[in-house]
Amino acid sequence: MKATIWHNPGCGTSRNTLAMLQEAGVEVTIVPYLKAPPSAEKLAQLYRDAGITPQQGLRLRGTDAEARGLLAADDATVLAAMVAMPKLIERPLVETDKGVRLCRPKEKVLEIL
Template sequence: MPSSAVIYHNPRCSTSRKTLELLRGNAIEPTVIEYLKTPPSRAEIAKLIADAGIDVRTAVRKRESLYGELNLAEASDDELLDAMAANPILIERPFVVTGKGTRLARPIDAVHDIL
């Protein structure tokens, strides 16, 4: 069991809240980063995505109205990273980091791999 974990959390998101409950249910009290209040840098976002083994487009909230407003459907990975760094609401959530790896908790079950 990892001694430490970090969750990039949005308390208004049910998936994020359930993931936090899962961690705590496994006796893990993570460092909670409310990424809308304390946004990660572009480099940190890129590292989370790479470490999670997903592509940049998977890490973008496509249902967010801003996604359409910024015409991101045809954007390059670099443009998406720039948009997420400038507008953290576009970052899909929650990302969880433990000593065993990084996962985007969509679905939440993906987190079990790194507990």
């Protein structure tokens, strides 16, 4: 099985999710999204496939997302903000042939393995 993880090595949940994938023998592509953010189109596809809205994919802790009004903003505005400031993307996002999950908690990754 193959998976792609949008990963932040500074995040414990992201590191633990990556470790779970590796321990399961998954061939993992690691995307350091803070340095190489996905496009708005890719983010929209990931959230759609995960069954969540871009607002549900916003990282609130340690960001100014709420102060910027992003919780009530339309999808295009939220996605544009995430591309411009990737720290607004909640992590980790994992994509496999079985789907996409925002892996909070990390055990959510098991749903797509």
